[in-house]
Amino acid sequence: MVQKRSNAGLDVSMNRERLSAPRKLLKYIEELKNTHAEIFWKLPFDDSGIAKIGKLADQYRAKGFENVVVIGIGGSSLGTLAVWKALRGACPEPGRGDKKLFFAETLDVRRLSRLLKKLRSPSVFVVVSKSGTTTETIANTAVLLDQMKNKDQAAVVTDRDSKLWHWAQKRGFDILESPRQVGGRYSVFSAVGLFPLALGGVDISRLVAGAKQITSDCLLASTEANPALRSALTIWKHWKRGKIIHDTFLFEPDLEWFGKWYRQLTGESTGKGGKGLMPTVSIGTTDLHSVAQLYLGGPDNRFTTFVSVRDHGADFVISNKSGIEELVPDISGKAFSAILDAILAGAKTAYQKKKLPFMEIKLAALSPESVGALLQMKMIEMAYLANLLGVNAFDNPQVEMYKEETRKSLHAINTKS
Amino acid sequence: MVQKRSNAGLDVSMNRERLSAPRKLLKYIEELKNTHAEIFWKLPFDDSGIAKIGKLADQYRAKGFENVVVIGIGGSSLGTLAVWKALRGACPEPGRGDKKLFFAETLDVRRLSRLLKKLRSPSVFVVVSKSGTTTETIANTAVLLDQMKNKDQAAVVTDRDSKLWHWAQKRGFDILESPRQVGGRYSVFSAVGLFPLALGGVDISRLVAGAKQITSDCLLASTEANPALRSALTIWKHWKRGKIIHDTFLFEPDLEWFGKWYRQLTGESTGKGGKGLMPTVSIGTTDLHSVAQLYLGGPDNRFTTFVSVRDHGADFVISNKSGIEELVPDISGKAFSAILDAILAGAKTAYQKKKLPFMEIKLAALSPESVGALLQMKMIEMAYLANLLGVNAFDNPQVEMYKEETRKSLHAINTKS
Structure with a gap:
């Protein structure tokens, strides 16, 4: 060998x-x-960007909260999940300096109900969506943010100038930029993964x-x-x-x-x-x-x-x-x-x-x-x-297909009701 | 359709x-x-056997405990996990009448350490092994039972007359029989799955x-x-x-x-x-x-x-x-x-x-x-x-192969030390 x-x-x-x-x-x-372009493998080398992410997380931690809720699906949550579970275990109990990290991924009434019950102490909601128009993420955001209490906080990670970006701006939420040239599945070392992990208590510099x-x-x-x-x-x-x-x-x-x-x-x-x-x-x-x-x-x-x-x-x-x-x-x-x-x-x-x-x-x-x-x-x-x-590592042309069909189905329910 | x-x-x-x-x-x-033989599909029809399992679980529940630890792997735990998680969720919080159900499957220092920390209240340890000689199960049993406290209880589910059966008998543990003619992956509706599920609070009659x-x-x-x-x-x-x-x-x-x-x-x-x-x-x-x-x-x-x-x-x-x-x-x-x-x-x-x-x-x-x-x-x-x-649904001839190699490796460590 x-x-x-x-x-x-x-x-x-x-x-x-x-x-x-x-x-x-x-x-x-x-x-x-x-290459001089923005590319996934350079993300860990963006020292000043990473320092900013860590600093913002520290500011949140200084204000105090107990729970972090990552609202995202696929490339917006899998990297964070991979790191968090590897370092903290499958059903983690918070350790020293750790916050509870929860993930709202799919649409699931039972999971979301259980999650809502657990959010009795101040929480940070991190909405992660590159496009800002992911159905599951936005639906979960709607339900979760409607429940926000006084001491809860919210931040958004999305592409600069996406609809979600402007939506968050109007509401005064903190906004972190996801790297536009980098697809979700390659973005774990950007704000997409690093911000919620830092909030949770992971030493992102390590x-x-x-x-x-x-x-x-x-x-x-x-x-x-x-x-x-x-x-x-x-x-x-x-x-x-x-x-x-x-x-x-x-x-x-x-x-x-x-x-x-x-x-x-x-x-x-x-x-x-x-x-x-x-x-x-x-x-x-x-x-x-x-x-x-x-x-x-x-x-x-x-x-x-x-x-x-x-x-x-x-x-x-x-x-x-x-x-x-x-x-x-x-x-x-x-x-x-x-x-x-x-x-x-x-x-x-x-x-x-x-x-x-x-x-x-x-x-x-x-x-x-x-x-x-x-x-x-x-x-x-x-x-x-x-x-x-001989394939393009960075696109995903067929994903649009079921999304288009979903949009049609969603629209069809609308017109019936 | x-x-x-x-x-x-x-x-x-x-x-x-x-x-x-x-x-x-x-x-x-x-x-x-x-067929008149013992066969997997008949297990749910064994009314008196199932009633006995339910009754024994009720006796345990009457004595009081907080946690159930299922020590088993593969066919000895997957059916129980499938039902428990489907009915209670991935990281369940106990509901009314529910106990906490934990699973010790593989050999994992981190998981077992976390589990031991959680067992501060009385627990029931259910050791499930058809053959009674599964390495992971017996290793986990050794560590967990060494930690047993006054109010903890233990029961064993295994084939009649297996080594584990006699081992448990010597120690005065309750013993439930796993159906000898039914392989682990087909045994969820026997004591293998039903006993821990009933302990946890699942209505096994439903x-x-x-x-x-x-x-x-x-x-x-x-x-x-x-x-x-x-x-x-x-x-x-x-x-x-x-x-x-x-x-x-x-x-x-x-x-x-x-x-x-x-x-x-x-x-x-x-x-x-x-x-x-x-x-x-x-x-x-x-x-x-x-x-x-x-x-x-x-x-x-x-x-x-x-x-x-x-x-x-x-x-x-x-x-x-x-x-x-x-x-x-x-x-x-x-x-x-x-x-x-x-x-x-x-x-x-x-x-x-x-x-x-x-x-x-x-x-x-x-x-x-x-x-x-x-x-x-x-x-x-x-x-x-x-x-x-055109294959036999009920055997698994190749599994023995890596087990044999594992035995050799284990023995080799022994002689070296």
Whole structure:
């Protein structure tokens, strides 16, 4: 295995196979690197913009509140969710300095009712919509802002001069700009993700530090030293051999939302013109008890990226107090992390024996730096992968289609009533 | 569309295409229907067994406790999770008569630490393992039971005479029997699912009533009147045409864990001998903003089942107080449910225009009856689907493979230390 240990705490291991990048891709890397335009990979380097975001968040925190409600969907919320859940867990309890972060994504009467019940203390509502005209976001905004109380605050993240921008201006809400040239799924390191995360209590300077650290490696023209390039080439090579599914197998359940974020990144960046990789997300060790049979015994159409974390911070050691050694041999006296490693090793050996191709990413820890590096590496990887597939990484032409049909349906209800 | 409205509050709509069942399958239905053996579909009909489970749960509830911790993984927890989350939501707050239900599934130091912090009041630990030798379950049991306090209680659900059975007997824990002839993924209507759900506060008699109500339809030899048969034939027919992915697109986020349960059901029942359907789970409307581009513009290799709920109980009506009509036309004055219906209708029209095949399941409500009917219908459907694919629905031969490798890895650590 080629192992690349990066400064940002992100190691990528792949089979020691010679990879060569097509000339077209090498040219694209040069363009990407040397562009003067606003582009996603530069977002973490906007020091003054990020400082402003952090300062505004600090001002809100100084005024005091308990809850942050992120009103957004898709690219407007998935990056924030990915980071927040990775760092704080699935159903987080606020820790020191943390606020409660809630997400109003889809239209859901039950969820919104539950959320409203929880908003008994002062809250900040952050409406995130690039276009400013997202149906779900605006509908949730209507209900939530109608309930605003004295000490509640509201801010908006949207494109400069969108309808939402002017709407917010009229109402005196704070407005943060989303980067116009950057699509939602590539915008986590802008105000879109950073502002609500900072409100919640995440150290965004550590997050972007991780992203910054890995960037230079990811822009190298070397298939050995550039983890994003290596990853893209490996996935693409297997795609050409019929591995049309790319499974991200996360041996850390709190990375599930990173998986969902990457699912959008893959789906919207590669799925066009009849092409596209099918992104799936598996959670270890749980899914070994759920879909391992399919993975090991079913169709051979999958490339897998195992993701795990080296340092779990704390650990549990299994005692034999309860006499469990008679149930499972070889576990008493072992640490959770060692058992987890053994299970991951077992799964990888089974994959190898079945000749199922995979690569591996190891985070140093679930730290802001590692998570930041992971997201940045994956976005750059996706730009390369789309280039290899011959599709535009940054558009999503078909999404307009169901939206148009929805508008017609909505209008039809209107005229009937 | 053929629409089948069932008594159990489960409507299944499919294209009005003539379907005919192979003779082999019709014979199989007869066998399934007339078997005298212990078999999954009969579990909801075990009135006295279910009454006993309910009674034992009542005894625990009378003694008093606040938390239920389900220690199990895969088939030992997914059914319970599917029902609990569908009825109570993703991060539920206990309602009237409800206890807090926690799940210790994988080995996760962070999650288990968080869980331990939450168990400050009396708890019931339910260890669920068919074989009684599941590594994750036993490791979690070791840590959790070591922390047991005076008022905590423990019970075990396992196969009669398993090692765990005898281990629990020695310690005086209550023991409930898991149905020996029924695999984990088909066992939700046994003590495996019903006991923890009853402890949590779910009315299990309503849950099994829904399952019972739909069963007779699902055992009919009619492709028109049998929703399980119709669903299996439709999925299979499209699988033969290259739709190797079966996407369950849930327009109700709290059904996400039903999706995960169905993912195991599909994966372990069909994934063998190089065959198998790839189950994916999408959540509406969220994933329209995440993977719709791939679904509408990417490879044409997917059959979709849309699942939605007719009655949301309450509703929100969008006011124009906040002036949102200038942002999204045609939503002010509308109810959430109407907008949601419009978005689902928009998505379906887009699928139709793109000739992407789908069927539809509508639950009357997120009630125990509807959820019970849905799970029972899907398990019977899966038995038919496996028959059509020519694989054994009930085994999982390859799972042993990574377990064997894990045992070796675990043993290796042992000898080194």
